[in-house]
Amino acid sequence: MLLKKSTDNKIYDYNERSVLFSTSTENKLYCIMENPGSNLEKSQDALVVPREEKSVFIYLFFYFVGLTILFPYSMLITINDFWNYKFRDTSIEYNSTNDELTELQKSFPGFLSISGNVPLTVLSIVTALFGNFFNIKTRLLVSAVLMGLAFGGTTVISGLNTDSWQNTAFILIMVINSCYSAINAVFQTSFLGNLGRFPPRYIGCTNDGMGLGATLPAIINIIIIATKPDRELVGLLCMIFGVLVIFVQLILYIFASRTEFYIHYAGINESVRNTIDYKSYVMVFKAIWIYILGML
Template identity: 30%
Template sequence: MSHEEKYKSKETKNETVCEIKDEKLELESPPDRFHLTYILFFFLGLVHFLPWSFFTTATEFWMYKFRNISINETNSEHRTYLQAEFNASINITLQITEVAFLILGVLFGHLIRVRVRLIGIFSIIFALFVILCVFVEIDTDSWQEEFFGLVMVITAGINSMNAVFTITIYTVLANFPQTYLAPYLTGGAISGITTSSLQILTLASGLSVLDSALLYFSLGVGVIGFTLIFIIFTTSQSKFYLYHMRNYVDGSKEKRVTFKEGFRLLKIIWSPIAAMGFLFVSLDASPTALVVSEGEGQGPWYDTYFIPVITYWLAGVCNLIGRNIAFTFDLNLNNVGWVVLAAVRMVIFVPLFIFSNAQPRHHLPVLLPHDYQYIIFVIFSNISGSYIMGRTYFTIKKLVTQDELKDAYHVNMVMIGLQMGVFSCISMITVNLL
């Protein structure tokens, strides 16, 4: 039997085993009344990516906070060093804390019960968002660099909790039927749409930059607070949730994956990890946060709405489309095929975004200056990227048995975190190459 035939045979066997176990669990378990657990996973996916989305989409606020106060301008012609470096610094901060706390989560997360972890994580994120809201109205013009550092500290705190949550959520998901992965991934895709929609609405409210930012971040506090209450209620009252998590509520501790077992799983799931690596490289190397409209200075659409609508809202919609396609359509590629597809996508889209109208730039020319060109790139880049990302999670479930799934998810998350840390400098390099 050839290697490919063995792989297909194993894949078919594992799929059959998982389907039988899922079907048996569904028959024995109580019903998910009012779909509470299903909705919970949606909100967990939504809030998992929500803090990052809030930070990246509040472009007008950050440009105002780090503007050149001597001329009081925020347009791309007068961008300061802090304005230009903000998104790259945010990415580096996110990725370094991601690596550190993913590893800590795997090594020590099992010492804390899942429910306690969930409540603790979102309580800390909620508190940090409240602190951010307080600083919106504080005048930081005389200490911009210090405020820049404070924002990075808040970002690190929020993302460290998100990293631990990443380990926790896949510990939880591994105990539920495969259909419960879909609401989590959908929630993650909708987070970008939610935050960009809120940003557009606050900008359209006619409020000042600071007042609209306060309203914007306050809405984030509300969403996180609601999710925290929903977690507390569902994890204690839903019989369906308690049934599937029964091994974690009786006082037992999670079994930690050993290095030997982790390395064995890594050799099995290497292809989804490699594909995700190419996706992160393309994300870090694409200076989309610096792209401005070709009509800048000619009206509200070009100056105020172009970035939140195109770079964030449209991108979020395309991410959602791509993930929903991933739920229903499989290209049936082998291990190497998915890696090659992700690599080809990176080679195509990174140069397109680099030569779009990203500002400021001092070295490379703008070869693709038109808004319609950038819009096309955003559409196809985000649909293809989210499709590949969605399929990687389903591929992992195909490659391992149900008993190995939780540990495989943990190995996947740690390797993704390591890749993000290694590639974190790419965004800074791209900004300085422009």
């Protein structure tokens, strides 16, 4: 078995990412190089999980990122009553006996879905193909900042009195939502693609966070409505929560990306590839084509 010495006390597997155990008897790091036929005998004082993997901060960070991926957009589509109020017929009293919806009210959910899903799909494919040309940390930081700014733009519009320029507000929201979804596609494709390099528990907690990110907006909306604020404030308060979640996630990433554990697994210091490995994409497609077919 081929070993390489270093200056720590942990032992990594052959791909130098998954920590097998650490020993306290020697202040050395042994990195197991590729040797398919070898067996590793653990010492009596071996630890199954390294100290970094036990960090509550890192674990919660992954959970929060999963939440952030879905939380803002879920909040946007949850406050449907607010958008109906925003694009109401201003010539009559809101919630009057006239139940006829305006054209903007009828069109808003459909256009919001189209303006969000089309850029999301396109940019996810583009990022998967060409994202490797840029460092993972750069992609995540830049996209997180732009996500916050884009969602902040929608938040500003939601807080303004748009009764006299509803059509313009409608178009602006759709344009900004398209920008946000495109940026979000870059972020989530980069993060989730890189997530496969981490131990299984971090993959699991990220998925759990995404589940909460899809349901938490409805809970927050109910709580806000229960306080009986003005109709104009309901949407604004909910949207502000979305902006806060994005920027809290940005701050957490800045700290997490400086930890030895995240740098090692994420490959932040690895050189950027300037070529596209089409063989890898073909191999992945062959492995998942049945699942793609099932979604069609």
